[in-house]
Amino acid sequence: MNKIKLKRSILISLILIILISGGVWQLSRLPVPLFPDDYSTVVVDESGEYLRIFLNSKDQWIFPPVEEGIPKKLKVSVINFEDKRFFNHIGIDFLAVARAVVQDLKAWSKVSGASTITMQVARLTRAKERTISNKLIEIIQALKIENTYSKEEILRLYLTHAPYGGNIIGYKAASLRYFGKEPDQLTWGQASLLAVLPNSPGLITPTRGRERLKQKRDGLLDKLKARGIIDDMTCRLAKAEEIPNREVPFNLAAPHLTRSLKNKLNQDLIKTTINKKMQIQVNYLVKNYMEKMKQKGVNNSAVLIADTRTGQVKTYIGSNDYFDQQHSGKIDGVQIKRSSGSILKPFLYALAMDEGLIIPESKIEDIPVSYGAYSPYNANHRFKGVVTAREALINSLNAPAVSLLDDYGVTEFYNFLTEAGVSTLFRDAKGYGLPLILGGAEVKMWDMVALYRGLGNYGRFSGLHVLAKGKNGELKQLISKGSAYLTLNIIDDLKRPGLEYFWRDYSSKWRIAWKTGTSYGNRDAWAVGVSPEWTIAVWIGNFDGQENEEISGLNAAAPLFFSVFNALPKNYYQDFFAEPEGDLKKIKVSTKTGYRIRDKIINEGLGNLTDALVSKSAQPLIYSPYEKLIYTNRAGTYEVCSLCWDRDDLAKSLKLVYPPQVVAYLKERGNEVYTTLPHKQDCPSVSNGNPIEFIYPQQDSIISIPRGADGKYQKVNFKVAHTGKNSKLFWYLDQEYLGSTTGKHQKLLLPEHGKHTLHVVDNEGHHQEISFYIKINN
Structure with a gap:
């Protein structure tokens, strides 16, 4: 009977041990991923220079993990301060545990925790109270972490997620916020300071408790000296370094772009093509220039x-x-x-x-x-x-x-x-x-x-x-x-x-x-x-x-x-665009108008030509719309055509014949223009076109009449062109006679609000008419 009870007790004990072990094993499961993907978004330029660093969702500065070597000074300092046998244990340092137990028993209080770096990584994955059960969970998690990650990876996980005071998480953010430099540029004094900070980040930061922080840093430097890692001179110089008393703000370059990229891209690290040096230089030029423009009421650029x-x-x-x-x-x-x-x-x-x-x-x-x-x-x-x-x-x-x-x-x-x-x-x-x-x-x-x-x-x-x-x-x-x-x-x-x-x-x-x-x-x-x-x-x-x-x-x-x-930097060997090979050709064009001349005219030797470049793949250049063959009598008093010319009294020339509107403006500028001659009166052909054109307004124009500085409505300058020399025009507005003009045809008028018709006629019976609308602005 006693044997049966003993066996039963052993079985129950084994079951309890299995259940407890299984429970502890379940409680010690590692989160997947080990750390939540909640990092600062880092935007860099083409060379990796920081353009902007954003806070994460918890308003913390924490750089995303990167596959790069841990700086030697920081690595040595952290291991010597936190876990000197880090590379030799399996996640638990049994010698440190024994030493901690002895120290705690002697003091009847907690003196040393004996936590390895691996155990601290386990603790960082999820906030836990400092209890024996949680310590047991951390130990088991540390064993799992050691079985999953390499020593270098574990050390990087610790340094990336360790608290460094305030909202600064990770060694990279700490190095930049406290010293304004990358971790690989740290001195021994700075590396030692960062090594001791995570030990009590809530109590000791560079902005408060600075004396206690200095004592801990200097103690680590003494330890490094005693172990032959640094010499006496290096130790004394490192101790002489000031403890930072403020955080170094991150530079902000291309803020509009970086904000936009962060909102669009779900990435921790965003690499751009921006040249930070150029960005800062141009931004300086813009700010200085806009200070002057703001004095003129111009505020943005x-x-x-x-x-x-x-x-x-x-x-x-x-x-x-x-x-x-x-x-x-x-x-x-x-x-x-x-x-x-x-x-x-x-x-x-x-x-x-x-x-x-x-x-x-x-x-x-x-x-x-x-x-x-x-x-x-x-x-x-x-x-x-x-x-x-x-x-x-x-x-x-x-x-x-x-x-x-x-x-x-x-x-x-x-x-x-x-x-x-x-x-x-x-x-x-x-x-x-x-x-x-x-x-x-x-x-x-x-x-x-x-x-x-x-x-x-x-x-x-x-x-x-x-x-x-x-x-x-x-x-x-x-x-x-x-x-x-x-x-x-x-x-x-x-x-x-x-x-x-x-x-x-x-x-x-x-x-x-x-x-x-x-x-x-x-x-x-x-x-x-x-x-x-x-x-x-x-x-x-x-x-x-x-x-x-x-x-x-x-x-x-x-x-x-x-x-x-x-x-901007320049290429001294190319100051402008080179002529494209194979896509330009020379053509002959009129020296007066820059258009092609018809072969018939060229063959008669009447066109003045010059070379011009055009694209080989372009459509053929149009023929000149202005240069026309003109046939007149030898005296040049009238034009003739094949229906009325006398071959014994015939002259031929190439003239620039511009529309009447163009002629009017050329005359105003004192340019000599060809004046249309009357056609031979007994010619059976149709007259040679209407020499009258309206310059302003034109058909169906809507004309808004503003008030002048004196409060009165301004008159509209109506303009008409006539190709004839010393031509005379008679003006009619809504069939009411307004008078005549000679040579230069303009009239200042102020028609009433509404639709109107303007009619002009010359002394040879040519006439033109347009309709327009007057809008009187109140």
Whole structure:
């Protein structure tokens, strides 16, 4: 019976031992993952320099673990302070446990815990009270950790997650926050201080209890000296080092970009293409420049710089002051939508070259034209009659650009913009219409840099990227290499602001193809340009859309643009774009108009020709719309044709025959123009066309009448062109005779509110009539 009871007791004991062991084993299960994935998001530049470090969800500074060697000084200091037999035990240091038991029994209190680094890793995985049962769990967990991880991995886990006072977790955050340096740059004194900090992080930090902290650090240094790890001089110098009394703040570079990347990407470490040195340098230039602009009521700016060859973004400045709450400094000016002003014009001219509509030397009309209710004007409200395409683009003339867009096609230009990467067009082409080329659409700086980079890459468009492993979009050849090159050479010649006006006189001159833009109402000022190395965009304005006369592309954005461009590194072996091989050819064009002349005229020896470059892949250049063969009698008193000429009294010449509106403006500027001669009166053919054209207004115009400074409504200057010399016109408004004009045909009128008809007739019976609408503004 006793044997049976004994066996039963043994069995019950074994069962209890198994149950208890199983319970302890279950309680000591390691969490998976060992530590929660809750680290600071770290954003770095192309070289690994910190741009911004974010707090984790618990408002702690804790760097994500990285596969890198632990600095020797820190490693030696931690092991000698915490666990000198770390590399020799299995997670439990039995000698340390025995010593701790003896010390605790002698003192009748807890003196030493005998925790190894591995046991401390176990404790860090989950907060536990200091009890015997929890100690047992830590021991078992330590055994499991030793069985799972290498010694180097365990040490890294400890150093990455150990508390270093306040909200600082991990050796890397501690090194940067207390000393402002990477862990591999620590001195022996600094490494020793970090080694002792986790021992009592809540009681001893560099900002309080500094004497006790110094005693512990110095004690460790003495231990290192006694063990022959450091010499006496090193020990004394390390002890002389000051204990830090404050935390070193992290630098903040590219705050708008880093915030955006953190919100978009679920990554602990985000590597970008930003060049931190360049970012800081350009940011300094922007801040200094905007201090002056703020005195003029202009408060916001943005700058974006990309590598032209790779599309990598190197500088990203969303605003001149991220912390300026009064002026909405946290708005990202690189990504917000603003009116484009004139910065889209170069692309239209390049596309028009590909279509064969123009070359840089082509003459295009510079006159006011009404397209229904839309009447574009040049910025200075002046017109020259005709200008070369080069001159029109350099001077950013509005009337020629709108006329060119009308010829090229709004839909075709709209399609190019969307295909090239402009992401902000939310209407269809018809919804934007002709104003699209003058700022009628809102664009992002990001897209504009991508657009100009595409022009700088000889018409190949592929976007930008800012992540180190990012890619540009699909490469698309949307403009021919030759037309892109010709356009770049035009906008390289724009007049620069201030002292930059004389840039060609300097030996250190650097070329860049660039363009300014100013939105309607002076709300947005742009300067965007591209060199073989850099593509740069500058925007100046107010985020709230406030108008200001100081906001203009040339006066506000361009000075900062060139300040930035001049500060960037340059390639001394390539100051500008090389001529593309195999995509340019020479053609013969008229020296007077820059268009092709028909072979018939050339064969008769009447055209003056010169060489011009065009893209080989462009459509054939159109024939001159202005140069015409004129047949007259020898005296040159009237024109004749095949139905009325006398071959014995016949003269033939090639003349520039411009439309009446163009003739009127050329005459105003004192230019000699061909004056149409009357046709031979007894000719049976139809008369040679109507010599009258309305300059302003045009058919179906809507004219708003403002009040002048004196409070009275201003009169409208009605203008009519006539190709005849000393012509006389008779004017009628709504069939009421207004009088006549001779030579120069203008009348100041103030019609009533509503629809009207204006009729003019010359003394030979030619006449023209238009309808328009007057809107009286109250």
